[in-house]
Amino acid sequence: MTGNVIESLAHGFAPLKTERLMLRPLEPGDAAALHRLINDWEVSRTLSEVPFPYPRELADEWIAASRAQLAKGTAYHLAVTGLDAGREILVGGVGLRIDRARRMGKLGYWVGRRYWGHGVASEAAWRLASWGLANLDIDGLEATVDRANAASVAVLRHVGFRETGAGRQVFLARGTPHDVVHLMATRDDLTAGPGAEPENQAPLDGGKPLLLVAACALIDGDGRVLLARRPEGKKMAGLWEFPGGKLKRGETPEAALIRELKEELNIEIASACLAPLAFASHAYETFHLLMPLYVCRRWGGRPTPLEGQALAWVRPEKLAEYKMPAADRPLIPLLRDFL
Numbered sequence: 001m002t003g004n005v006i007e008s009l010a011h012g013f014a015p016l017k018t019e020r021l022m023l024r025p026l027e028p029g030d031a032a033a034l035h036r037l038i039n040d041w042e043v044s045r046t047l048s049e050v051p052f053p054y055p056r057e058l059a060d061e062w063i064a065a066s067r068a069q070l071a072k073g074t075a076y077h078l079a080v081t082g083l084d085a086g087r088e089i090l091v092g093g094v095g096l097r098i099d100r101a102r103r104m105g106k107l108g109y110w111v112g113r114r115y116w117g118h119g120v121a122s123e124a125a126w127r128l129a130s131w132g133l134a135n136l137d138i139d140g141l142e143a144t145v146d147r148a149n150a151a152s153v154a155v156l157r158h159v160g161f162r163e164t165g166a167g168r169q170v171f172l173a174r175g176t177p178h179d180v181v182h183l184m185a186t187r188d189d190l191t192a193g194p195g196a197e198p199e200n201q202a203p204l205d206g207g208k209p210l211l212l213v214a215a216c217a218l219i220d221g222d223g224r225v226l227l228a229r230r231p232e233g234k235k236m237a238g239l240w241e242f243p244g245g246k247l248k249r250g251e252t253p254e255a256a257l258i259r260e261l262k263e264e265l266n267i268e269i270a271s272a273c274l275a276p277l278a279f280a281s282h283a284y285e286t287f288h289l290l291m292p293l294y295v296c297r298r299w300g301g302r303p304t305p306l307e308g309q310a311l312a313w314v315r316p317e318k319l320a321e322y323k324m325p326a327a328d329r330p331l332i333p334l335l336r337d338f339l
Contacts, residue, residue: 013070016078016131018123023078023094026066030079031059033090037112044173046149047110052173066095074098076132080111080124091115094124096132096141103139105132109155121155129159133187134230134237139323140186144169147179160189187236188285208283213291214253215244215328216261216274217335218303220313225335226303227322228264229310240312240322242293242331253292261299264307268300278334282327289327295338 015024026034038044039054051058066077077095081088092111099106107129111120129141143161145152161183168177218226227240245260247253254271261267274294282289305311314322316339319332 013076016127018127020082021091021120021123021127022081022088023124023127024081025070026063026077026079026093028060028063030090031056031063034063034079034093035059037090037092038110040113041173042113043110045171046146046152047108047173048144048169048171050110050173076128078128080109080120082115082120091120092124094128096128096136098136098138100137103137105136105138105141107132107141107143107156116151121152122158125155126159129185129190130237131232133190134232136238140184143183144180145183146171147181153181153183156183156185159185161185162189187238209287211287211289212247212253213244213289214247214256214260215242215291215293215331216257216269217242217277217293217295218261218299219295219297219339222313223339224313224315225319225339227312227314227319227324228305229312231308231310236325238323240324241328244291253294257294264305264309265303265311266301266306267303269296270298273298277338278331280327280331284326291327293331293335295335 013025015022017023035054035056035058038047038050038059039052039056041052044050044052044054062077066075069075069077075095075097077093079090080092080094082091083089090112092109092115094109095107097106097108098104107125109121109125109128111124132138132141141161143156144167145156147153147166162185163181164184165182167180167182169180170177220226226243228243229240230237232238243261243264244257245264247256248259251259253276254274257274258269258271261269273296275296277293277295279290279292282291303311312322316336319336324332
């Protein structure tokens with residue numbers, strides 16, 4: 001891959017923003033600031049693969065390598081920047097390495113010492129973790145932290161990581177092995193379930209509220225089914241589902257689907273075109289989901305994603321290849337048999 005192509009792909013990565021920060025590809029012009037911040041014993045000693053002293057030329061090499069990895073989609077090492085008097089400044093870095101075979105991402109981050117204690121690490125780590133699970137073909141995230149680095153462990157727990165084990169690892173700057181904590185997070189850990197806490201629903205006998213959701217399998221003239229990928233910012237972001245949504249108070253499932261499909265896909269559907277096929281009944285940790293599934297072969301307009309979601313027309317025999325919420329998965333064989 002040529003340098004020009006790598007530059008183009010790196011620049012094609014849309015920066016991720018938070019209330020205070022921006023996460024963007026590292027650029028050659030960041031080298032001096034990166035070297036100044038990371039060539040600090042208090043910073044480098046906590047990072048397993050960073051030497052101390054940190055040579056100036058290593059900053060240039062790292063930036064070039066990170067841009068090549070970003071272009072290939074094997075890792076997403078980003079600069080974390082903020083604004084100081086309207087001027088962009090580098091405050092740290094955050095990265096996600098992808099293990100495609102295991103469908104996992106490994107999260108790492110660092111922040112310059114002068115910016116410690118301001119919540120920068122938590123904000124940046126949360127943003128990249130949320131983006132990764134919503135947009136990459138991974139099922140979870142991992143991280144490894146020096147057990148003595150209580151602040152970093154607290155950052156990961158705040159994001160939603162849970163401890164899964166312990167071990168020993170050599171830290172390059174210190175040259176010796178140290179005790180480490182292994183942590184992990186899935187979509188459930190990060191978002192606490194596939195739907196918002198239900199409102200105005202009567203609790204079941206077991207104490208869990210009942211959430212009513214209607215879903216629709218749109219079927220085109222070739223017999224393909226439309227799936228939508230939940231966008232970042234929604235619960236269970238990154239998973240594929242049948243379009244639809246929660247019923248409002250006093251709303252029928254058909255009325256909810258007509259409204260939701262207009263809001264999500266900008267299509268018009270008549271109630272007579274919705275045929276009930278099956279339903280899902282699934283107990284999540286904090287609520288119980290009841291979801292009727294309808295099929296529809298006729299609608300007005302062209303399905304257009306209005307909420308930033310990706311869409312896919314899928315052959316029935318390929319539906320099981322798409323990662324879906326637990327409640328949706330039992331509906332796949334029923335729909336496949338119907339088609």
